[in-house]
Amino acid sequence: MEFRYLGNSGLKISEIIYGNWLTHGSQVENDVAAQSVRAALDAGITTFDTADAYANTAAESVLGDALKGERRASIEIFTKVYWPTGPKGPNDSGLSRKHILESIDGSLSRLRTDYVDLYQAHRFDHETPIEETMQAFADVVRAGKALYIGVSEWNADQLRAGRALARDLGIQLVSNQPQYSMLWRVIESEVIPTSEELGISQIVWSPVAQGVLTGKYKPGAELPAGSRATDEKGGASTIKGFLTDEVLTSVQELQPIADDLGITMAQLAVAWVLANPNVAGAIVGASKPEQVASNAQASGVTLDASVLARIDDAIGDLAERDPAKTVSPEKRPS
DSSP states (O other), rough: EEEOSSSSEEEEESSSSOOTSSTTTTBBHHHHHHHHHHHHHTTTTEEEEEEEEEGGGHHHHHHHTTTTTSOOOOEEEEEOOOOOOOOOOSSSSOHHHHHHHHHHHHHHHHHHHHHHEEEEEOOOOOSHHHHHHHHHHHHHHHTTTTTEEEEESSSHHHHHHHHHHHHHHHHOOEOOOOOOOOOOOTTTTTHHHHHHHHHOOOEEETTTGGGGGGTTTTTTTTOTSSSSGGTTTTHHHHGGGGOOOHHHHHHHHTTTHHHHHTHHHHHHHHHHTTTTTTTEEEOOOOSSSHHHHHHTTTTTTOOHHHHHHHHHHHHGGGBOOOOGGGGOOOOOOO
């Protein structure tokens, strides 16, 4: 397992990060989730990403239980705040001071830890002054409940404003967590250059495009039984935009590239996002332990310029690149 610095900080994280969105407390049983966490640890993964909103807080509890007994200083735990939790009252979402300070305590209790290594704003809150949000995060850091601050799916202007306030408050905003894959490149034109300037890393989610880049979805074929595309709990809605025959046909052209490198298509997809120097880590999920072990093998895989060019030729103009696609809800969700 290779390790990278997170932003302009001294914190190192595993470049493969285990994430439990759509799995723990939802798609898979708790014993399988625990086995997957163990597989991650066995593969050298030290960094674990979750959020209070995943399975309405259940995912944090499952992860906390699975990590029980591990040496705390040897792992990095990330969580997030913004989306609705609990009974979903008027203050049960967003980035107000009230919601942040109450949410961090709930997360720490569920995760069975005194602090998280990274506490992230899960989206930008247009209804709360950013000054209020960053002051609350600063208080969380000063209370010893989080070591660093990050955000998720913030655009370039939001990152710049947040970084300036964090600096004034004496805290470190070190990361952004966007969607990023061969098929979803919206951060490349604005977010990444701004982040490089500000000392902010990307820790990216969906590097395998919800499983599409594994090649298991075939053009014109029935959706595989039990796959994310058939999961009505949330998986199907997140993947459907990629399930066009045009996209799936192009994805099949990646198979010979992976074969030439002696790796799987999923490993190729993860290695591709890690080829971007502004990416500190790629978040991978799993519904079974074997997937974790396989995805972890993407760590350290080097893709030279000729391979990257072949990938671009295969995907062509099908990749989404519009920076306006980096967007947060105008109103707090309820």
